[in-house]
Amino acid sequence: MTDKAETRLFVEQDLAAGQSLVLSEDHAHFLKNVLRLKEGDVVAFFNGRDGEWYGRVEAMGKRQATAVIDTQSRQQEAEADIWLVFAPIKRARIDFLIEKATELGASSLLPVMTRRTNVERMNLDRLQAHAVEAAEQSERLTVPLVHEPQSLDALMASWDSSRNLMLCDETGTAPPIAEALADAASGAWATLIGPEGGFAEDELDGLRKLPFVRPVSLGPRILRADTAAIVALAVLQALRGEGPRRRS
Amino acid sequence: MTDKAETRLFVEQDLAAGQSLVLSEDHAHFLKNVLRLKEGDVVAFFNGRDGEWYGRVEAMGKRQATAVIDTQSRQQEAEADIWLVFAPIKRARIDFLIEKATELGASSLLPVMTRRTNVERMNLDRLQAHAVEAAEQSERLTVPLVHEPQSLDALMASWDSSRNLMLCDETGTAPPIAEALADAASGAWATLIGPEGGFAEDELDGLRKLPFVRPVSLGPRILRADTAAIVALAVLQALRGEGPRRRS
Numbered sequence: 326m327t328d329k330a331e332t333r334l335f336v337e338q339d340l341a342a343g344q345s346l347v348l349s350e351d352h353a354h355f356l357k358n359v360l361r362l363k364e365g366d367v368v369a370f371f372n373g374r375d376g377e378w379y380g381r382v383e384a385m386g387k388r389q390a391t392a393v394i395d396t397q398s399r400q401q402e403a404e405a406d407i408w409l410v411f412a413p414i415k416r417a418r419i420d421f422l423i424e425k426a427t428e429l430g431a432s433s434l435l436p437v438m439t440r441r442t443n444v445e446r447m448n449l450d451r452l453q454a455h456a457v458e459a460a461e462q463s464e465r466l467t468v469p470l471v472h473e474p475q476s477l478d479a480l481m482a483s484w485d486s487s488r489n490l491m492l493c494d495e496t497g498t499a500p501p502i503a504e505a506l507a508d509a510a511s512g513a514w515a516t517l518i519g520p521e522g523g524f525a526e527d528e529l530d531g532l533r534k535l536p537f538v539r540p541v542s543l544g545p546r547i548l549r550a551d552t553a554a555i556v557a558l559a560v561l562q563a564l565r566g567e568g569p570r571r572r573s
Numbered sequence: 574m575t576d577k578a579e580t581r582l583f584v585e586q587d588l589a590a591g592q593s594l595v596l597s598e599d600h601a602h603f604l605k606n607v608l609r610l611k612e613g614d615v616v617a618f619f620n621g622r623d624g625e626w627y628g629r630v631e632a633m634g635k636r637q638a639t640a641v642i643d644t645q646s647r648q649q650e651a652e653a654d655i656w657l658v659f660a661p662i663k664r665a666r667i668d669f670l671i672e673k674a675t676e677l678g679a680s681s682l683l684p685v686m687t688r689r690t691n692v693e694r695m696n697l698d699r700l701q702a703h704a705v706e707a708a709e710q711s712e713r714l715t716v717p718l719v720h721e722p723q724s725l726d727a728l729m730a731s732w733d734s735s736r737n738l739m740l741c742d743e744t745g746t747a748p749p750i751a752e753a754l755a756d757a758a759s760g761a762w763a764t765l766i767g768p769e770g771g772f773a774e775d776e777l778d779g780l781r782k783l784p785f786v787r788p789v790s791l792g793p794r795i796l797r798a799d800t801a802a803i804v805a806l807a808v809l810q811a812l813r814g815e816g817p818r819r820r821s
Contacts, residue, residue, distance in 0.1 A: 421669065428800050430792070463794040503811040544678070544815040546711040552676050552803075559804040560811040563751040567792040 330369035330379050330398070332360060333461045335468055340375040344394040345383070353390035356382060369398060373467040376401040401466055405565060406513045408433040409469075409558065410480065410490070412520035413444040414550050422551045423452050427459035427469055429558040430567075435515075436474040441522040447474060477528065486537045488513040491561065493553045494533075495523060499540035502560050506541070510564035516557040518550050578617035578627050578646070580608060581709045583716055588623040592642040593631070601638035604630060617646060621715040624649040649714055653813060654761040656681040657717075657806065658728065658738070660768035661692040662798050670799045671700050675707035675717055677806040678815075683763075684722040689770040695722060725776065729783060736761040739809065740780055740788045741801045743771060747788035750808050754789070758812035764805040766798050 334352055338344070348356070356362045364382050370392070371377045377399040380392040409431040413419060426434060434456065436447060453471045460468040484490070491506075491514060492499070499505070517532070524532070532538050543556050582600055586592070596604070604610045612630050618640070619625045625647040628640040657679040661667060674682060682704065684695060700719045708716040732738070739754075739762060740747070747753070765780070772780070780786050791804050 424797075425800055425803075428794060428796050429804070430794060463796065465794055501811070501814055503814060544810055546676055546678060546713055548676050548711065549672075552673055555673070555800075555803050556677070556807040556811075559807045562792055563749070563804075563808045563811075566749055566751060 330367045332356070332362075333369040333371065333377070333464070335457045335461055336370050336372050338372065340370055340372055340378045340394055340397075342378075342394060342396065346370065346380065346392045346394065348390045348392060350388050353385070353388060356390055357385050368392060370394065371399075371466050374401060377466060399466065404432060404465075404467055405430050405562065405567075406488075407431050407558065407561060408435055408488070408515035409518070409554060410435045410437055410515050411518045411554055412437055412439045412442045412477075412550065413447050413474070414521060415444060418549070418551045419444075419447070419452065420455050422554055423455040423471070424459040425551070425555045426558060427456045427465065428463045429555065430465070430562055431469050431558060432467070433472065434469050435472045435480065437477045437480055437517075438474055439477045439520055440525040440528055442520045443522070444520075449473065481532070481535060484535070484537060485513075488515055488537060490514075490532075490535070490538045491516040491557055492529075492532055492538050492540045493518055493543055493548075493557055494529070494540040495542075495547065496529070497542070499542040502541040502543055502557070503564065505539055506561060506564050509539070510561060510566075514561060516554065516561065518554040518557070521550050578615045580604070580610075581617040581619065581625070581712070583705050583709055584618050584620050586620065588618055588620055588626045588642055588645075590626075590642060590644065594618065594628065594640045594642065596638045596640060598636050601633070601636060604638055605633050616640060618642065619647075619714050622649060625714060647714065652680060652713075652715055653678050653810065653815075654736075655679050655806065655809060656683055656736070656763035657766070657802060658683045658685055658763050659766045659802055660685055660687045660690045660725075660798065661695050661722070662769060663692060666797070666799045667692075667695070667700065668703055670802055671703040671719070672707040673799075673803045674806060675704045675713070676711045677803065678713070678810055679717050679806060680715070681720065682717050683720045683728065685725040685728055685765075686722055687725045687768055688773040688776055690768045691770070692768075697721065729780070732783070732785060733761075734785045736763055736785060738762075738780075738783070738786045739764040739805055740777075740786050741766055741791055741796075741805055742777070742781075742788040743790075743795065744777070745790070747790040750789040750791055750805070751812065753787055754809060754812050757787070758809060758814075762809060764802065764809065766802040766805070769798050 380394040383391045628642040631639045
């Protein structure tokens with residue numbers, strides 16, 4: 326099968342040659358009414374476990390579509406183990422943050438409640454849908470899971486200390502990020518972004534005392550919370566020395 | 574004067590002790606109706622030339638306000654000479670890009686038309702206003718200028734070859750960004766971001782032949798144009814070794 330698939334869809338089902346997939350109503354609508362695909366057209370599928378597979382649209386009904394899986398286009402590969410721990414922010418910015426963190430390869434997205442967090446309700450389904458869409462468009466083979474919110478204290482109390490936690494610290498006392506990560510960018514990481522109002526002073530003091538916390542400075546300007554998250558993930562990935570794209 | 578100013582405003586006028594400022598209608602509205610400041614309250618002002626100054630609101634009318642400049646709070650400092658050259662993208666994303674590039678210290682914002690650019694009209698006044706607002710909130714002492722759009726060919730023909738141009742290249746042939754910039758992050762730079770559809774093949778070929786162009790890879794995932802711009806600026810700033818904040 327030589328056709329190149331222009332569209333990638335994330336599905337829950339197992340993927341293997343000859344497998345038949347019943348697509349969700351959303352996917353069926355997207356393929357039929359947005360992309361105007363027809364029976365026989367090629368789509369790529371991934372599920373986070375079995376790599377990426379090409380399949381052909383088999384039947385396209387009003388509210389339902391099926392596809393048959395054909396050949397594997399990419400093998401599943403190990404991905405960076407980088408969590409984003411973030412205090413919820415306002416709606417447009419959190420949607421954006423989820424999209425960018427997914428594009429930048431975050432493996433888990435963990436909302437935490439801090440002293441100054443003033444966004445209380447989050448639609449986790451909507452956030453997870455943004456992560457799926459961003460993964461589909463970025464050629465990732467996985468989708469990061471958006472976790473249930475928890476308190477920062479609870480998360481820190483259960484933290485596996487082999488995972489480094491990058492603390493984006495605006496107080497001017499932390500070393501610049503490139504210096505702080507120069508010898509330590511590999512391994513399991515998380516980056517912690519505070520709320521728009523910043524961490525409370527005693528929260529910062531408590532965090533700095535934890536053995537796995539690495540305070541870093543992101544430069545002399547004040548960054549919004551969403552910008553800080555993107556910068557932290559981008560620089561961490563760059564210093565890990567990610568290679569270029571593996572298919573063109 | 575010991576009050577700390579919570580608000581920073583960018584103005585065009587000169588700033589010096591004793592100087593009286595007539596504020597714009599927008600600024601007057603913002604101070605009076607949004608922030609609910611009163612006569613005597615302290616605001617910080619910067620103009621891109623004279624550092625940052627504290628001033629006191631002197632009179633607050635319905636549509637007009639004046640302030641008197643008092644003491645200098647920060648001296649003007651040299652900032653990184655980094656341009657962002659970008660093909661216009663859709664409205665919400667371009668607003669976001671301007672905000673983030675300003676936060677990340679871009680000194681000039683240059684829209685360029687490429688072969689596959691499909692956004693033709695841009696409201697430069699709106700984009701410039703976004704840059705002003707982002708500079709006010711990020712504690713920058715300058716505001717990047719949003720230039721008139723021009724063709725990529727024209728910009729390349731007039732390029733000063735002492736300025737490196739980082740080409741974010743998705744074809745898989747360029748070295749990873751941290752490797753490409755390891756010994757070269759200082760000096761004058763620009764980063765070039767293509768449109769959502771990418772550069773045309775012959776555009777890329779032409780760019781790669783220019784002596785000042787440095788192709789870099791931003792990793793194995795496909796990044797949206799706005800993400801690519803933010804990553805390029807963030808990693809460049811990090812590798813230049815920016816110090817932390819100079820005031821807390």
